[in-house]
Amino acid sequence: MNILISIAAFIVTIGILVTVHEFGHFWVARQLGIKVLRFAIGFGKPLWTYTSKQGDKTEYVLAAIPFGGYVKMLDEREGDVATNEVHRAFNRQPVWKRFLVVLAGPAFNFIFAIFAFATTYMIGIDSVRPYIGTVIAGTPAAQAGFQEKDKIIAINGAQVSSMSEVRLSLLNEYLQQPQLKVTVQTVDEQEVTRELDLSSVKLLADESDYFVKTGMSFWRPPHSSKILQVLPQSAAEEAGLQQGDIIISYDGIVAESVATVTKYIHQHAGQAVELKIKRQNETKTITVTPKAQEIDGKTIGLMGVHLARVFSDKDREDLLFVRHASIGEALSLGIADTWKMSIMTLKVMGKLIVGEASIKNISGPVTIANYAGVSANIGFTVYLGFLAIISLSLGVLNLLPIPMLDGGHLFYYLIEIIKGSPVSERFEAAGAQIGMALVGILMVIAIYNDITRLVG
Helix, strand or coil: CHHHHHHHHHHHHHHHHHHHHHHHHHHHHHHCCCCEEEEEEEEEEEEEEEECCCCCCCEEEEEEEEEEEEEEECCHHHCCCCHHHHHHCHHHCCHHHHHHHHHHHHHHHHHHHHHHHHHHHHHCEEEECCEEEEECCCCHHHHHCCCCCCEEEEECCEECCCHHHHHHHHHHHHHHCCEEEEEEECCCCCEEEEEEECCCCCCCCCCCCCCHHHCEEECCCCCEEEEEEECCCCHHHHHCCCCCCEEEEECCEECCCHHHHHHHHHCCCCCCEEEEEEECCEEEEEEECCEEEEECCEEEEECCEEEEEECCHHHHHHHEEEECCCHHHHHHHHHHHHHHHHHHHHHHHHHHHHCCCCHHHCCCHHHHHHHHHHHHHHCHHHHHHHHHHHHHHHHHHHHCCCCCCHHHHHHHHHHHHHHCCCCCHHHHHHHHHHHHHHHHHHHHHHHHHHHHHHHC
16 A cells, blocks of 8 residues: 555656646747647656647647656757748747746746745644754764753754754755854753854765764654554565554563664664554554665664654644744745755755765655655645655756756757857767766666665
8 A cells, every 4th residue: 555655646746747847848938939739748658638729739648657748849850840830940949038948847846846835834834843852972063062952943043943944954054064053042041052063074975864963863752653654575564564553662662762663673683573563452562573784884674664753742732833824924935945955956966976975865766756655644735845845856957957958958058149059960969978878877876776775
């Protein structure tokens, strides 16, 4: 069932974002007087087609393979064009029109992200107050003087109110300058600014939690550990664990938190662990043997589950809150989130290129499908936020000056603007080969990372 949910959520995700992207090309082309012959979502065998009866008689297609789409415009390079329609061919348009048509795809991805983020704020986002948990001695966090139950309220002067905001702001500021000023509210309600120096810490050296690398974690009261998702072909699935199971204890030890359960499982690779679980109104004992996986030179055990924290009513009230915003504020926040995450994505890409970030941080379709399923299981606003992040990521990726991507075509048009004439077909052909190689390498890395995560 989890696999089906992930697959369905992934198809819906790709379908929505591809439609948004291609609609951008389609709409702007139509507005600029360029004739559109076909608007297609997906590739391969058409599942549904419709041809408009009026105007340009554009053909609309929904195809079987949902990994992409395209907008086919009238173009003399792709076939004969009637004399009376030559002026509407894409290749006959001035360079500024062609530039806008190509730019529209990524632009619509950003616009979608803005409105998706804004919608989550208007509906209300379930948020966690950013209290600091355990601080590890000798780490940058300990040297800065952070204490358990400090509440983070600002990073480099920018106000933060939730755990997710802290994570985003910390990484964004770190990518710009590793010395951070973090303002906290102490347990006695005093505001103190601490100097967090992360110069010696490579937060993106691997795919593990970058916040933990600072030497601190987020505080959590004791809570139950509920299985949100069981991964296919995992130790948990083989043992018979199911979505919705609540872990009561492991090898007779009371399961006080997700962190303690996870740590114990990591320490018992290849060893049988006896779990006492609650399934609906029934208590069961299930033995699971975590599968061994090597991560950063260390062998750890993995059950293959996503765990959710279940708090008591009092702790929930103390720790959790819902962030609401008016329409105007929500749009402002949506724009700000889209901008910050887009810049952060570019910075991370830069770190990948210079070798300061691990290629393990690159994810492919399997990981995206998994997160799509998890977010869809949690709720609509979480899934909508996930859609926004993937949409802006696609927007950024498509603007990179790589042939085959929209950014590659925009780069050619910039050259054309500067030199006064289009680039040669030979230059375009060479660029296409380079682009195919780069995209191919990226896909191989992403799929390899997906497989290693899945096997683990």
